[in-house]
Amino acid sequence: MLYGLGAGHVPTNAQIGFVASLAWDPEPSGALGGDQAPNNIAATAPVIDNRTLLTIDANGDGVPDAIDRTAPALTSAVATGNDSVVVLQFSEPLLAATANQASRYSMYQTGNPTATLTVKSATLQPGGTQVRLVVAHMSYVPYTVVAIGIADASCFQNVAGLLSAAFQGPPVSVDPRAALAAGARAVAAVAQSQP
Numbered sequence: 001m002l003y004g005l006g007a008g009h010v011p012t013n014a015q016i017g018f019v020a021s022l023a024w025d026p027e028p029s030g031a032l033g034g035d036q037a038p039n040n041i042a043a044t045a046p047v048i049d050n051r052t053l054l055t056i057d058a059n060g061d062g063v064p065d066a067i068d069r070t071a072p073a074l075t076s077a078v079a080t081g082n083d084s085v086v087v088l089q090f091s092e093p094l095l096a097a098t099a100n101q102a103s104r105y106s107m108y109q110t111g112n113p114t115a116t117l118t119v120k121s122a123t124l125q126p127g128g129t130q131v132r133l134v135v136a137h138m139s140y141v142p143y144t145v146v147a148i149g150i151a152d153a154s155c156f157q158n159v160a161g162l163l164s165a166a167f168q169g170p171p172v173s174v175d176p177r178a179a180l181a182a183g184a185r186a187v188a189a190v191a192q193s194q195p
Contacts, residue, residue, distance in 0.1 A: 005062075012060045017051040054155055068092075068154040074163035077145045079138060079170040084120075086133045086145060088165070093128030093153040100124055100131075104149050107135055110142040110166055117143070128153055138169040 003010055021036045036048055043049035056064050073091040080087060086107070098104060102122045109115040117136040124131055133145070146164045151157040 008064070009062050010057050010064055012057060012062050014056040014064075015053045016056060017053050019048055019051040021045065021048060068152070068156055069158060070152075071158040071160035072150055072152045072163075073160070074145075074147055074150075074165045077143075077165040077167040079143075079167055081170065083137050083170045084135055086135060086138075086143075086167070087125075088131045088133060088145065088147065090129050090131070090150070094124055094131070095151040095153050095157055096124045096128075098149060098151045098159075102133075104147055105131075105133055106146045107133075107143055108146075109139075110144045113144075140169050140171050143167055143169055 003014070005011070019036060019038070036045065036050070038050050038052055040048060041050050058065050070092075072094055074088060075091050076089040078087050078089075079085070088105075100122055102119045105119045105122055107117045107119060117138065120134045120136070122131055122133050144164055144166045146162065147160070148162050149159055150163065151159045
């Protein structure tokens, strides 16, 4: 009824802005002048230039969206053409503050859980549902990647417990340093064999 559109209806893509501020002196002559939440960007109280927006109708159907109480799920992990990059796909947009922490991920050979790989970095990709992991060099074997404590980007920041996905390591898996060393050895062998 807030919008006069009848029970259960809102304008399409409706949002509500929230701000809180401490006021000095009782009304009617009271004035904003204390702290604001969220903090002002550039203005000084009693002017407020910032607010938190809560999306009521994200899908644009004119009906308030159901409250999201579901944590994100890890739906897949795929090794790229690079032998040290894995792309994780999640079921919904993630909170960057958790998704970008490499310490929240681990990886091991599926058939040998003690054969772990170092996760060097984690980067949330545009769109918010994919995370790019840079890991130690992989072999052409099955791997399992584990994510823990990843939160979604909803206003509720639902946190997932332990998530995992299995994938096949890349078919070309050569440590560049090993390839360079092998190439150098081959050149040296050829040079020694010539008169």
